[in-house]
Amino acid sequence: MQFGALKSVSELDITVNKGEIVSVIGPNGAGKTTLFNVVTGIYTPTEGDVLLEGKSIAGKDPAIINRLGIARTFQNVRLFLNMSVIENVMAATYAQTKSNIFSSALGLPSSRREEREVRAKAEELLSFFGTRLTGYRWEQPAYSLSYANRRRLEIARALATNPKVLLLDEPAAGMNPKETQEITEVIERLRTEKDLTILVIEHDMHVVEGISDRVIALDHGVKIAEGDFDSVATHPDVVEAYLGKGSADRK
Amino acid sequence: MSEQENLGIGTDEWVAQHEKRLARRAGLLGVLDLLNQKVSPTIRYAILGIAAIAFGLFVHDFYLQRIAANLGVFLILTLGLNVVMGFAGLLDLGFVAFFGFGAYAYALTSSAQLNQHWPTYLSVPAIVIVTAFLGYLVSLPSRRLFGDYLAIVTLFFGQVFIQLIISSDSITFPGREESTDITGGSNGIPGLDPFVFFGYKFKGAGDYYWLLLVILVLLIIAIIRVDRTRVGRAWKTVREDSLASQAMGIKVNNLKMLAFIVGAAIAGLAGTIFAGIQNSVFINGFDMPLLTLIYAAVILGGSGSIPGSILGAFVMSVLPEILRVQNYSEMLFLSVLILTIAALGKSWKKFAFNISLVLLVGLFIKVLTSALNIATTPAATWAIAPVSKVLQHWLFIPQNRLLWGNVAFVLLISLIAYYSIAKEKIKLYLLPLIAYVAIFVWEDRLVIEPNTTRQLIIGMLLVVLMIVRPQGFLGKTRVEVL
């Protein structure tokens, strides 16, 4: 993926299998979020392709890619801040529902029924996180949530799009150790309870260690290591990328 | 709020109530807030509806009926723009063109201009559909544009529309010798057929009033429903963060087009009714002044808020009428001034202080100017309404009204601007001074130029509103991430 003269990500060959949890690590600027943006259609790759279940999705409209089954969260949490917590989740069910403007305006029974179903689904998804995002919290504007809750809401919102694949961009960023532990459990639950394939960008190695079937390390847009957590964590190129030249030797 | 037991410090419920407590403000605004919370929305709408029906039944003054009918049309427009701008966040500056299109389309299908006299039940729906289609066409090249770009393209479209209408009074079609006058150019098209429903011919503004009432009730219900459901939510996500919206499977461009189309259809409908009421169409009613009026109405009330649109439409529609009559104009001005001082004062003590200072300043100026023997305009000339009759003993109006008035006007604007950056201490003394100059300018110049005054008020309002309360009166406070 090339921006002008900058090759943000190049020669990246990644395969994620169904039901896997794969972590992507690397120092800042390594191209991790760019990878996500290419996969979700925000960028069209200048070279190469993206395949979902064998079919090419490179360069397609992000909304279409989402409908094909890929959902994501964002590095700096992009919630619909002025909408309520539950509206954020309900809004994301758009592609799964079909009341058009006329049936809504006329208050047709099919429309009302769908509205109730959407509401129930949203409540159910929010209860995935225990009592944190339930009860009176539903009607509160999203901007009133704490940082950790915002991240949880973002995940619930992504789930509402009924995805097969979930891309989490630094889900544990800014969380304290207890919250980090919770997130680790949540991610595993997402795989088992929601039957998802998950790709995670993370900096916190505790999380990476706790969840990953496989780890991929990037640096300067190039894959420098791949494998299970232990082999990648001790890989000399990886150590060098994080700690600088010569660190690998010192170790 | 759900019922959770035992609110101790530290539990979430207490934190949730915190905002409520903070919001209970002192002074005048606090009272308004309290009232606001006690009355539920349904009751408010019901009260409004009853008042509207009562008005229709008991008021037979032709002039008032006309105003009410125009208010109805204006309210439809405001609601339509609220959907486009308030819900979907699109800056459509060519909105008025759809209104004009609906009006002209009605004129062409119900007059001698092209000798078409379509029955109402056919023309109105057909026109709404065609206007919607026009909205679709306009949105096609614009759908990828956002904010600023969209504004310029739609603004230009509005202007082109006007130019097309004015120039279409002599179009030579191939195969014809003479040119055809389609739109009447800048002279417009007079003599339109009135609405006819089930054989009943509409006779005056009063009849249209009832039609408008029915349409408005249906429209408001429909918009509220849409707002609370799938499409309304999707629009709001487009307004909030279109990138994230797309990532959630929402086809942003399609929704933008839909908002455009709906807005156009609503405006077109308003246009047909307006043409019916006016009995004629003139192009200069569909230009920027009207556009700014509608925008001011939506923003004043609160962009995205339906009750806000109703409030804003009411204020913006009734305002010009009030300004035309000197007595009402003065009363309005003084009441707004006093209310502003009360709201800015934040406490009853400060309010008293401000008012007394204003009175003192006025007296001082009056005494000073008579001591200096500055020529005045005789009171009989300007103190012709009850309010000004009271003021005449206190207010100094010079003979050379124009010059003094203009200077004072510039002074007023400068003082208001300075007030916005002044320190608190200075503000205390500055406010009464501004109030006096404002009264002076009003009585001296503005009260006799209602049209310019109205526009000045709107302009000032927009600027001040954005700085002080961007969410309008009834809108929700918004958090923006840039």
Next chain:
Amino acid sequence: MSYLGQQLVNGLTLGGVYALIALGYSLVYGVLQILNFAHGDVYMIGAFLGYFVELALGGPTKSIVPVPIMLFLMFAISMIGTGLLGIVIERFAYRPLRGSSRIAPLISALGVSILLQNAAQLIFSANIRSYDTSSFIPSTAGFSIGDVTIDSVRITILILAFGLMFALSRWINKTQVGRAMRAIAIDRDAAVMMGIDIDKVIRWTFFVGAALAAAAGVMNGLLLRGVSSGMGFVPGLKGFTAAVIGGIGSIPGAMAGGLLLGVVESLTQGYLSTNFSDFYTFILLIAVMLLRPNGLFGKKAIVKA
């Protein structure tokens, strides 16, 4: 051929005026990312100031200074005065909104525009004033290239317009303030961290933009178009369009866009139809928006998620 030449000359002159207006829009947009709706009315104030200077110097026929000096004073005083007005507008209508939503400054600008127009109407009344140029610059003065005549007013305007544009590009590229302006346009936060005084640079931006608009206003007056409180709306819109066509935020784009617009308008008026020329301009705008959504010289904005 001479007709075409004549239309081209007119188009370039008109284009120069539009370019100056467009530059004001692009400068402000580049630095603040807001569309200054009030810009057209600033242009109007500039035209009025020029008119009053002319009046103060004795009017078109009884001027107390020679014509070139009068012209110079008209331009200079108008540009400086209007520039100051631009600073005032920024200070009170836009500065408080720095950091709020994208729409708030737009609405505020709309409000300022309405205020300016109507304040002008209140104070100057709705009468249309005229520079009465032909009374002090005979319309026959000028020179011809073949069959194409360029009268001296047009020559002055062309020279001045291009001169100003040239001066502006040197200012942007060579001076400290100009560089600071470009820096802010690229990344405001980084600029602040580099120690750039944002407020000062923004003040300069508005000053220069308004001054250029004032120059355009005086030129317009000299071309014998009437001066009235509502005169700013359409040129403002066209200048805006020109800036967008050239790529909003781009200086060469604004110049190119302005000239292009002027020429297109002149040609369509001359050859196709006077009444529908705006329609053709609109088509041009749409075409550019569709084919090059960022304008002719605009850069594609990179979305960062």
